[in-house]
Amino acid sequence: MGNNKINDKKSARIRKVTKGLRSSASKKRADNTMVERGALVYEAVEKNKQKNVLGLIVGLIVVLMASILFMGAVSGWFNDGKVMLDREYVCDGECEMMEMTADLYEELIKKKGSFVVFVDQSGCTTADKLRGFVQNWADENKVKIYKMMFSDARDTSLHNSVKYYPSVAVISNGVPVAWLRADENEDSDAYNDEGAFTEWINRFF
């Protein structure tokens, strides 16, 4: 009798414990499931987040590229590097060179103009040959070009590029894109031969 009581008590305790264990196990299982589910949800959310970020980046790149393409089309970037002279520089009859002062040059640069300027200096015979080439080219192509004294050019931003005269500078959208260099062997032919000069300048138009 006594042993049965103990056994009952023992069994009850075991039952209690195992029940507890079962509860915690099932609770644990439940918890684990919750954790697993949570992890899955978390993973899904993270994946979505990554997708969103990626999508955002791709979208930005597309917009940026579209803007660049649009700007390029508008500003003429994609025209094989050719310069588009402003319409006002087309001439009908004789295309005499127009005087350019330092102030006028800077004004046209500010307005992002596209034009050609011959850098000369009076009282010096060094520019004679090139002056002739430039005038002939202007007449043949019906283009009005500017003429600026080197003594004026020295006081403009053009002097950052053109260090010596005589020279011819091609300005595109307010930026000097090409100029003849009197101190470089590479440009010597253009100074001495009209065909070489024409070949040089025609590259830009």
Add this chain to the structure above:
Amino acid sequence: MKKYVWWISILVIVGVIGAFLLGRFVFPVPAGLAELPAPELSEGQRGELGIDKNINESTIDQYLGRNDAVYRDLRMLKDPGNYEAIGGDSNLSGFVDGFEVVPFPYLVNVSGLPEAVGDTYTGDTLFHKHSDGTYSENYEESMAVLEGLFPKDKIIFLMCGGGGYSGMMKQMLMKLGWDGSKIYDVGGYWFYEGKNNVNVKRELDDGAVVYDFWKVPVHEIDFNTLTEK
């Protein structure tokens, strides 16, 4: 003993400084015969004009004031050509201190100017350049005058507006027997950005422009005193 060492040290230092100052300012050594780089042509168009690669507008300041050299600016004070017709300025508006003007058109006939400018100086010249590149004297004294202006025993630095006249001058001197290794075509005043610029052109308050030609050392040639050949 230490006191004496201090005093001696101070005296030595003072002595060295004093000697330096005396040598630099009281007894200056005459401009030396520092070795000049041999004449060498620039690249490109500038080289074709004869402008020197090493001694030019950018570096001439280092070679000014030599007592073994002469410095000649070959421009005219006022060029008779109508440069205003092509938007230019016929007048000499500035020069490098140390250079003396010897107008090239007084030395030899000049040709090939723009039509709009017309003729430059077409008066008397010491020499005449022929189409075959040779030179002949117009006066008995032509060579003597030239040697006086461009001494053969001196280093000769030549300059003009853009390097054209100075290049032609060097060619002429070499053709007439000068040693080319002692002649430097320094290039053009218009490219000079050094510290020895002398302004001749000046703008007044009312906007008028004047030229202080009195500042310019000029070698005039009085052809009336020469004997025609």
